[in-house]
Amino acid sequence: PGLRDNALLAGALAEISGQPEPAQLLNVARQLLQGHVFLRVKGDARALLAEGKDLPLAIATRGDEQLVLAYSSGHALTKSVEADGDRDTSAMGQPVMALLKHVLAGPYAGVVLDHASDDARAVLPSALLERMVSEADPDLRIKTALSEKRTESTASTVAEAILAGAPLWIAVAQSEDGGPVGVAESRSATGERFLEVFSHPLELLALGRGDQPVPLQNEQLAKALVGDAGLTGLLVDPAGPWIRLTREHLTGLIALAD
Known part of the structure; x- marks a missing residue:
């Protein structure tokens, strides 16, 4: 939606093959701290916003945990739609700090980045997100x-x-x-x-x-x-x-x- 891909984040994710190493997750986390990410919203995001309604973000479940899905690029988001076939969703860009604060304020266990992109994906738990936000310049x-x-x-x-x-x-x-x-x-x-x-x-x-x-x-x-x-x-x-x-x-x- 008119936003550039987060190329630095996508590059960090592309370095992952198989189970991510701790250093690779730290690299992903640091490259997340700039620019925007893409989110999937159930339904028409613009119509929901116009009606003053909350945006139901696409999530993944892991046991009893809920994780917010976020994407480094339009291509990664498209792969997600192709993987699950749910066309009743829309894409929106969100500043990274706004996303992280939303996740930490909600019932979520963390964020999944580019979940449908084979190995080039990562799960960042809330404990790491909390440290990222607490030590970051709010305006990055x-x-x-x-x-x-x-x-x-x-x-x-x-x-x-x-x-x-x-x-x-x-x-x-x-x-x-x-x-x-x-x-x-x-x-x-x-x-x-x-x-x-x-x-x-x-x-x-x-x-x-x-x-x-x-x-x-x-x-x-x-x-x-x-x-x-x-x-x-x-x-x-x-x-x-x-x-x-x-x-x-x-x-x-x-x-x-x-």
């Missing part, structure tokens, strides 16, 4: 900017989101012998150093490195940049889609250290 500003087509203003959009308070985490590793805590950095091909920051803990956990996510306030981030002149800037969401922000992009943030 950074994730949304990074998932869109890149323009000359993408870097400034992400930097403005950080300055405006979009939550960030760093990756911390404790040495085995109890020595100093290490904070993850990356280096460019030319040797420039970038501090790794993450828009959600799932962005770090999906890397599978064993680092722990630690929330970071803007003032702390500003002091880190000011205190280490060798840092070129930030690498945001290294698992991708990612972006590098240089000090030039971060002048407003750095000013907070004064």
Whole structure:
């Protein structure tokens, strides 16, 4: 219905073959946190909305549990209709955060993504959805900017989101012998150093490195940049889609250290 497919989510689901590995489910979960998904509604969604009625979402049952069906693409939704033959349904797009909050507020045990797409499907339980929502930026500003087509203003959009308070985490590793805590950095091909920051803990956990996510306030981030002149800037969401922000992009943030 006029919405683009959620290509990042579809790509994460396509990596699954057979029983999903925990890391694959984390990758699906993090890529769910941007854009829209497609839902199936019993009946005519527009007519029901016009009449002020609730929308009966298509669900799957697992024992006594109910799971909401959601789809990364129009193709995945079409495969679902073909699989069950129920033509008395309509499709609608829904922002991801609205869907997750609806699921958590209802009697549902979670979400099934692309359930008719053979192996490229996943079940995300409510416990995981709750953590996703509780630790996410309600407006998903950074994730949304990074998932869109890149323009000359993408870097400034992400930097403005950080300055405006979009939550960030760093990756911390404790040495085995109890020595100093290490904070993850990356280096460019030319040797420039970038501090790794993450828009959600799932962005770090999906890397599978064993680092722990630690929330970071803007003032702390500003002091880190000011205190280490060798840092070129930030690498945001290294698992991708990612972006590098240089000090030039971060002048407003750095000013907070004064």
